[in-house]
Amino acid sequence: MFARPRVVVSRCLEFAHCRYDGSVISAPEVRTMEGEAEFVTVCPEMGMGLPSPCQPLRLVGERELRLVQPSTGNDYTSSMREFAHGFLRSLPPVDGFILKNRSPSCGIADSKVYGATEKGAAIARQAGLFGRAVRERFPDLPTEDEGRLTNRALREAFLTSVFALASLREVEAEERMRNLVAFHARYKLLLMTLGQTRLRELGRIVANPDHLPVSEVLCLYRATFPSVLRRPVRRPSAANALLHAFGYVTDGLSSGERAYFLETVAEYQAGHVPLAAPVGVLRAWIVRFGVSYLADQRLFFPFPPSLLSPEDSGHGRELT
Numbered sequence: 001m002f003a004r005p006r007v008v009v010s011r012c013l014e015f016a017h018c019r020y021d022g023s024v025i026s027a028p029e030v031r032t033m034e035g036e037a038e039f040v041t042v043c044p045e046m047g048m049g050l051p052s053p054c055q056p057l058r059l060v061g062e063r064e065l066r067l068v069q070p071s072t073g074n075d076y077t078s079s080m081r082e083f084a085h086g087f088l089r090s091l092p093p094v095d096g097f098i099l100k101n102r103s104p105s106c107g108i109a110d111s112k113v114y115g116a117t118e119k120g121a122a123i124a125r126q127a128g129l130f131g132r133a134v135r136e137r138f139p140d141l142p143t144e145d146e147g148r149l150t151n152r153a154l155r156e157a158f159l160t161s162v163f164a165l166a167s168l169r170e171v172e173a174e175e176r177m178r179n180l181v182a183f184h185a186r187y188k189l190l191l192m193t194l195g196q197t198r199l200r201e202l203g204r205i206v207a208n209p210d211h212l213p214v215s216e217v218l219c220l221y222r223a224t225f226p227s228v229l230r231r232p233v234r235r236p237s238a239a240n241a242l243l244h245a246f247g248y249v250t251d252g253l254s255s256g257e258r259a260y261f262l263e264t265v266a267e268y269q270a271g272h273v274p275l276a277a278p279v280g281v282l283r284a285w286i287v288r289f290g291v292s293y294l295a296d297q298r299l300f301f302p303f304p305p306s307l308l309s310p311e312d313s314g315h316g317r318e319l320t
């Protein structure tokens with residue numbers, strides 16, 4: 001059972017022919033989420049009044065970025081800022097963003113920036129104006145572009161985060177302490193992979209030693225959980241989480257199986273295999289032995305299996 005994440009998506013990704021050249025972009029990573037997520041689509045350029053097709057825009061400037069249309073000399077910087085501010089403020093609670101890469105409006109890190117309005121090569125790559133506004137207003141929400149989502153590891157991290165945040169929204173809507181306790185328990189091993197300190201921090205909030213009202217506890221949890229989720233997995237912490245889970249299945253295993261698993265964890269710790277390798281082995285044993293505690297753990301089943309895909313471009317790029 002998974003909550004349905006609400007994700008804001010650039011409208012030209014599968015939804016409408018709204019690009020400057022009147023085209024629409026095929027984005028299978030967005031399309032496959034359709035049955036499992038609720039999309040809020042947006043085209044910031046059309047939102048601020050431009051038609052499609054229209055003459056292209058570009059980002060210009062070394063310090064102060066401007067969004068201009070070289071063919072007309074029009075400057076759309078203020079209009080875009082105004083649109084972004086109004087749109088983002090009017091959104092219902094959302095769990096993440098998928099924006100069009102390289103766009104001077106929607107790009108989240110890799111939009112070309114030019115030194116002059118009309119001529120010259122790009123001098124830098126930065127977020128577009130709308131992409132930048134998203135990251136400023138929602139710094140802790142998962143935000144990706146469709147290019148990065150072709151990388152399997154980045155895609156799975158994004159899906160894990162948006163499904164976690166959607167599930168937390170459900171807990172918030174019901175305002176029951178026992179639901180928050182159950183939520184935290186389901187994410188315990190996943191949080192453990194991000195470091196014991198973070199897990200303890202969230203655990204303290206849930207333990208509620210000051211007997212705060214549930215609404216306040218939920219506020220504290222909401223203020224902490226998304227930023228914790230954004231932290232990278234730490235190999236030593238992840239190895240601890242794996243060995244903790246291993247303790248639940250070890251009795252049913254042969255000595256050869258145990259040795260194989262420990263070897264896989266050592267390989268992971270040495271950076272020779274991804275986390276998915278030991279997680280995959282454990283997942284098979286969780287199913288084989290019917291260990292319900294582990295079957296509930298989002299470390300092993302973080303999002304609907306229909307979204308699992310072997311496709312991997314291998315082209316992950318770090319955000320600046």
Ligand code: SF4
Pocket residue numbers: 010011012013018019020042043044045046100103105106
């Ligand atoms: S990249 Fe953004 S602004 Fe450009 S067409 Fe797509 S949705 Fe519209």
